[in-house]
Amino acid sequence: xxTKTKTPTALDLPPxxxxxxxxxxxxxxxxxKLGLIPNVLQAYAFDIDKLNAFAAMYNDLMLGQSxxxxxxxxxxxxxxxxxxxxxxxxxxxxxALRELSGDPVLGEALVMNYRVADLSPRQRAMxxxxxxxxxxxxxxEEPDRQALRDVGFSDRDIWDIAAVTGFFNMxxxxxxAVDMQPNPEYHGSHR
Numbered sequence: 001x002x003t004k005t006k007t008p009t010a011l012d013l014p015p016x017x018x019x020x021x022x023x024x025x026x027x028x029x030x031x032x033k034l035g036l037i038p039n040v041l042q043a044y045a046f047d048i049d050k051l052n053a054f055a056a057m058y059n060d061l062m063l064g065q066s067x068x069x070x071x072x073x074x075x076x077x078x079x080x081x082x083x084x085x086x087x088x089x090x091x092x093x094x095x096a097l098r099e100l101s102g103d104p105v106l107g108e109a110l111v112m113n114y115r116v117a118d119l120s121p122r123q124r125a126m127x128x129x130x131x132x133x134x135x136x137x138x139x140x141e142e143p144d145r146q147a148l149r150d151v152g153f154s155d156r157d158i159w160d161i162a163a164v165t166g167f168f169n170m171x172x173x174x175x176x177a178v179d180m181q182p183n184p185e186y187h188g189s190h191r
Contacts, residue, residue, distance in 0.1 A: 014046060
């Protein structure tokens, strides 16, 4: 009897085995820092080039230098994922937002309806822009960018808001298309 390798998606794409040394090291760091290897990384592990491209873009957008702090970037991830109804990202980034903000209510509000959350004018403008970009990118005009400037965002910050929004619109669609499942540990973390 053969046992099928379980993957975190509905697709039969088992990870490369053995993983290249650099990839295994990255997974080991994730396991040490997070207590798990995110299923999104495991899902991409069938193709190391795709995994590396995904991880590089994610790490740059979410952890790299920016006028947006990490909490703001996670807020965008959660709200975009909520609009797109992406199960994986709502759960995973909801957990990350709860951890970064120390506020489980904020994470829940942003998943359900960001408009009810206790947000600063800066945060509300940022999320309004991300929602408009998600729901109808062709409708974004100069007054939308100016609204961000009016609450203190620089043009570079606007680029970063758009980049994070665009990235999560892409990853939400991939996660939904392949029925990516969130790690069970995310559900109860930082509540």
